[in-house]
Amino acid sequence: MSPSFLSHAQPYFAARSWRRGLLHTLTENRRCLGRRYASNASESTPAPTPRTVFSGIQPTGIPHLGNFLGALLNWVNIQRNAQPGDKLIFSIVGWHALTLPQDPKALSEARKEMLAVLLAIGLSPERSIIFHQDDNPNHTELAWILNCLTPMGKLRRMTTWKSRLATSRNARDESEVDESLLNVGLFTYPVLQAADILAYKATHVPVGEDQQQHLELCRDLADSFNRTFKGKTTLFPLPQQVFTPSRRILSLRDPSSKMSKSSPDIQSRIVLTDTAAQIKTKIRAAVTDPIVGVTYDPETRPGAANLLTILAAFTDESPHDVAARYHDKGHGRLKADVTEAVEEMMRGPRAEFERLKGEVSYLATVARSGAEKARELSEVTLREVRTRVGLA
Template sequence: MLLNSFRRASSAWGARGFSSTCLRRGPDISRKSRVIFSGIQPTGTPHLGNFLGALQNWVRLQEDSQPEDVLIYSIVGWHSLTLPQNPHALAVARREMLAALLAIGLDPKRVIIFHQDDNPHHTDLSWVFNCITPVGKLRRMTTWKARLATSRNAKDESEVDESMLNTGLFTYPVLQAADILLYKATHVPVGEDQKQHIELARDIGDNFNRTFRDLFPLPAYIATPTRRVLSLKDPTSKMSKSSPDISSRILLTDSEKEIRTKIRSAVTDSITGVTYDPATRPGTSNLLSILGACTNEEPAVVAKRFESKGHGDLKADVADAVVALLERPRTEFERLRGEEAYITRIAKEGVEKAMVRSGATMREVRHSVGLR
């Protein structure tokens, strides 16, 4: 099973991890206490990068899990506030993200799906962790710098003016650690850019364990197997909803015509033939990666089928594959986004399940730190 391979891999990752805490085990984790946690910000309609990255991996973990495994997936609304938001748009995006999670195949009877901001235990534990986390560790985090640069349209992180940094963006990795450790997660499936945050979560958990009592397992990073999907217009950047060019991304709600049009206009290069070379041919390689993700093949293997063909053939096949991949979840999403009462009920049932687990953790935390 896929999850069993993750378990073997996670042991190796712990041995060669990023800091000394990776050599410490934390409390003993029994087979039945295996807990997988991950979160996604409420960005509204997911794009192809979201789907081929985190979301498809979440479904794969659901399908390959054992009955005793606990899977917890959260829409992390508090994290979205680290950058300016339109309140009405955020409320809609929050609801639509839950609809998207159901549309892609997550089963609320098998996994816990909820809004993080509905559960006050997340911010409670985050405050405890803020009080034991050195500022120096947060300064070494790189993601907040990248997000600040993006929000200010800076070319790179060196142009970031830290006077524009708000405290929430600076400390959000601590909240992320609380999100994970609140459920005593043992495995966290996230993208490559979040590895550093899993390291911090392990450090914070280990610090709490040594300072107060052995309470938190030190979670292992589960790599998302799909390569990150890049912008169709700027293949040096990730596909993102923040780009002003709507042709740069494919949304779950895009029609077949829109998908084909966007892929036909995707940036490639003038080199004859099709080869997989991300360094010198990022646009072509991005399309090969997308096709490989849709067909469960390595991009280099996919490229061999196009040795005697051109970019037109590649784009046509990519379009066919993406249209087929998104057809069912798009139909489900369009149906579910209008069923507000059902979405509200699923969110309520999900947070109730989550709070049973998080409440037990917070009682232990409060007792440990003296807030009895």
């Protein structure tokens, strides 16, 4: 491996100093992950059992602040806290993106940009397997086999497909969605998600609460396969959910809904590529309320509560603790401090992303290497699967 390749692979966070607030956040995240993910073993206890961690993200636009605080920084923390024997697998899930209409040229570009994002925030191809899901056909092969084990009733009980369809149609309520618009891919994508996980015999999956139902389906399918196609050993482990420490970030323009890349109002979200001026403008225009003083009350003051939640994400405090410091201050001061904190955090990854996205050959090398490692791991699983179902 060439020195130039290694130089690009150095994690961003290891090479930059961060403001105290963000360091507090990372410390708290490590503390939480230490309880839920990393071993609590001391020198006198046995070494923890190696784990295989899998998670994925769709290439559907530049990540926003909610993605950044809710998932991506936690991936970096998982990498930082991993034991030497742990396998870390992070995928850009292009096949999942196809469940909703996509512009082919835009999707192709988004795939490259998402890879650059993952490297810019600190994931290292030297420690983690980072690859495009669509570069590994083992995912779809396993998905088809699992489809043949999945009862229709289980998929009908999935709730996220309808919410995704509602979001794509800009519907205010899921009841407004016409189910005749549902395509088969969107209906069955939880099975493909299960295949993504099981292809690597993943033991731990860091996902949000909105994906818990899908992980339960994955566990059910793993158990069903193990019982239907028995062997000398159990083939699939039942993956555990890693509850990552994150806060739900809401739209700046409509704090009754989550911050979303698909919202038609670009002022509703802060994305990684926003300049300092754009961040300032968006936060200054964030919806609050006319009540004097600042309190944390998500029910009656959701706009202010959202800003407090964002600011709290940079410290080891709760939003209530942050609110206590602003009880006699106005929303203007709160917005100014949120702006400063967000820009301080985004500045480094933004610059690194801008640098990396132009290095096309390097990104291609990372993607190719990651895909080779992913195929090598998953092929072992698929050979066992084919043998057990009678296709070998």
